[in-house]
Amino acid sequence: MAKVYFHVDVNSAFLSWSALKKLRAGETLDLRTVPSAVGGDEEKRHGVVLAKSSPAKKFGVRTGESLFSARLKCPELIVTPPDFDFYVQNSKALIAILRDYTPDVEQYSIDEAFLDMTGTEALFGPPLTVAHTIRNRVREELGFTVNIGVASNRLLAKMASDFEKPDKVHTLFPEEVPDKMWPLPVGSLFGVGPSAVKRLNQCGIYTIGDLARTERRVIVGIFGTRGDTLWNYANGREADPVTKQTTRDNTYGNSVTLPQDLTRPEQADATLLALCDSVGRRLRTDGKTARVVTVQLVDNAFRRTSHQRTLPDPTNSTDRLYEVALQLMRQMWPGRPVRLVGVSAEKTGTDNFEQLDLFTDTTRRQKQEKLDRTADALRRKFGGAAVTRAKLLTPDTRAPAALSAAKERDKEKKK
The missing domain is CATH 1.10.150.20 (5' to 3' exonuclease, C-terminal subdomain)
Structure with a gap:
């Protein structure tokens, strides 16, 4: 049976949803029809454009640039603050409609999702027919528009959805790749x-x-x-299937949504260290080690990226977890500001065996283990703040205060 995938992408999501909110509140001006943008506090120098309307795009306004710069290009630009709670409501409403057509829905970010539509033709008709049905339902029932890419794999479906916008359905099957x-x-x-x-x-x-x-x-x-x-x-080849989001067993993880987007590598490093410290401590408390380290980043457009690495030997050392996580984060750092950082340790067990070789620095490793045990003991006796790594105390690199709570939470612990 031939595979069929859809990629559904909300057109200018934040801007569209902000416009929708204002229209529902009784305003007559549709932000989508005038030069407008969704952005942070203009009084702060780090305020940036999170989304812009098509008319604003014609003035050269770009997502991610400062509001100050955007206003130089377009002095009449209307700026509205983001409302992430309202965005989440609309995102959930979109996913609810998509699930009417297939249970295999993978939400890729707050404003886009992949659907595995293989085998649904007998229920809903040909792929193009159902794609147009979904597109029309979203516009009529929810009040915003989407682009839908139809293809034989996720990559081509995503590429197709980026063709002409807004409110369009496009195909990109293997035979169309050379031309399209x-x-x-x-x-x-x-x-x-x-x-x-x-x-x-x-x-x-x-x-x-x-x-x-x-x-x-x-x-x-x-x-x-x-x-x-x-x-x-x-060459149009991509084999990853659409997967249902499932909870993984034997995973120790922490993530934190920051009060301000991370733009400086040093600040991100400190945040990552604090998370690794929390994960490592919990592993040691339970007598566990992990073989896989995963880092997840979510940018200010809610696009999720994750990389992982399998270790040659299991570990619960904070320094080792941080060393690997730091390398992963350097490889995957996106072009946009980051609003969430997460670290998890997976494939856990109680096997503490470590394969040593002539190049293994056993003295350093033993010192790290002793430091971890000592720090854990002090924290158990005097509280979590009794021992803090020096990197987290430096004013220019300290992790945001929001981590103090995240470090103590076990919300993501799956055992």
């Missing part, structure tokens, strides 16, 4: 960021087609194993 996808700039390919574009351009690769036609070994030589993924993407 290959002429696009290489930077429009999922997973290709600004730094990758620069490196590819230096190699004479400017379009997705250029990348697809370049020998795989050349791309792998530029980007390592990631190059293999990019080459496959350029």
Whole structure:
């Protein structure tokens, strides 16, 4: 049976939802029809554009730029503050409609989702018919518009949904890739960021087609194993299935939504250390070690990214967890400000065996274990704040205060 996937993406989600809120409150001006933006407090220098209307885009207003800069481009720009509670309500309403058509819905971010529509044709009709049905229902019942990409895998469905907007349905099946996808700039390919574009351009690769036609070994030589993924993407290949979000057993994790978006690497490092400290302490308290470390980041557009690494030997050392998590975070740091950071330790067990070799610094490892045990004992006796790592005390790098509560919570502990 041929696979069919949809990617449903809300058009200018934050701006559309803010406009909808104002219209429901009785205002007559639809923010979607005038130069407007959703942004933070303009009195603060770090206020940025979270979303903009199509008319604002024509003035050159870009998501992520400062409100000050946006107003220089468009002095008449109407700015409205975000209302994340209202956004979540609309996101849930969207997902509820999508679940009417398939149980296999993966919410990729607050404003987009993948649907596995394989085998549903007998119930709802051909893929294009049901895609238009969903699009119309969202507009008529919820008051905002979506783009829907229809394809044989998630990658192509997501690429298709980025074609002409708003309120459109597009297909991108393998036979359509050369005509529809290959002429696009290489930077429009999922997973290709600004730094990758620069490196590819230096190699004479400017379009997705250029990348697809370049020998795989050349791309792998530029980007390592990631190059293999990019080459496959350029050729329309992506095998990850749509998965239902499930709770994993034997996972110790903490995440925190920050009061302010993280933009400085040092601040992110401190936040990560505090989370690793919490996870490591809980592992040690339960006599557990973990073989897999996962880092999750959510940016200010609620786009979720996660990377993980399997360790050669299990650990519950705070320093070891932090070392691995820091490497992962450096690899995955997005271009947008980050509003949530999470760390989890998985595949846990009670096996403390560690394979040593001639290069293992056993003295350093033993010192770290002793320090961890001593810190844990002091915290049990005098409270969680009795021992704090020096990095978390430095004014320029300290983790946000919101972590003090997160470090003590076991909300995400699954045993």
